[in-house]
Amino acid sequence: MNGFADKPSTSAHDRQPVTRRQFLESGSALAVGAALSGAAASAGAEPRKGEMQYRRFGATGLTVSEIGLGCASGLKSQTLGPFLFDRYREQLPAIVDRLFERGGNFVATSQSYHDTEEILGRALKGRRKDAIIFTATGKDKAKDVVAACELSLKNFQTDYIDCYFSHGDWRDGFYEAAQSLKQQGKIRFIGMSCHVPAKHRPHVEAGEVDFIFQPYNYMALAKWTEKIDLPGIEELFALCKQQDVGVICMKPMTGHFIPNWAKETSEPKVAQLMQELRQFGSENLYQAFLMWVLKNPNVCCAAVGMTTPHEVVENCAAVGKKLTALHYRLLDLYAAAATRDYCRMCETCMPSCPHGVAIADILRFRMYYKNYGHRADAREYYAALPADRNARACSRCGKCEQACPNGLAVVEKLREAHSLLV
């Protein structure tokens, strides 16, 4: 049954990830594109305060900035490496400052993201009324959810959480507790996050959620999947619009492949992309990801992982801008290089597996390890999977590859994930 051997990770993927800023500094990220027709603004063109745009957040009565801060970079172990992780935590208050200077008005985290709630709570001191706080718990039982919420209130030094959500899936115990917490005024609105549109639908239809977190990015387009159109995402967003449920997008920039790719340019498509990014400026690609997400009128906002104040400036520069031919070119180059490696976590393959292997979770942990650099977290999550659902349970029958609409070499990726994560 077990097609994979337990072995330590290979050195190729143990190399430290670099931040976007380091990547920019390592290349000749010149704004040559500005001289070309339709080229985008360079990162140096800092928007003035007040250039942020805002959208209505469903029926909540909240008005959210189009871009806010997502905090998955604060996954709970020092897996960016001690230097980068500590630097991220040290920079978080400055990142919040820069975001609010640029007109951003929300932060989104989870209690499972290390001590980000506490750091954000300190950073928001004195401007609580100007901030919209999203935070989450993955607890199942109602009493545990209540305890988690009380801790979040303490961490944020506040009396109420604006938007409280069930992290990663729906849980009835969460909903039971959240309704009570809402009645007590400890939370204002109830939501959920999940990677699978079909899992959001029943809770939107039932009127149980005020908002949803859904991954959404350029890689969801049918042109990269070859088999099916957007896997239910657009329909879900239209339903949310109809039901007046807020839509906040996560993973707007896919899986943060670029810094690692910068070091691995032997793959021709990656090499071509890297060459173009150095020529035209990689900020154009990051901004293009955001412009593409924000051009959807059914999207309210994007939660963007940002690890330096400079990235805040880069990302906020995307607000109000229109995609140009250069942007589409960079997006297409990126997608062509990434499409066979990027698991959309759609779970389409899961019913086909005779052994119940947790395919989407395993490939997500692989992404945490390889692309985010969250190595210890990824290993911890993988170790927490039931033994009969990890990659050892795979018999290599290949049924998941036939089912995957994105053409991923799932079996090989599971094998690689196992070798990295044990």
Ligand code: SF4
């Ligand atoms: S190849 Fe895919 S479908 Fe077959 S056992 Fe392995 S994970 Fe399951």
Ligand code: SF4
């Ligand atoms: S392997 Fe393919 S089908 Fe399975 S979750 Fe990932 S993208 Fe979806």
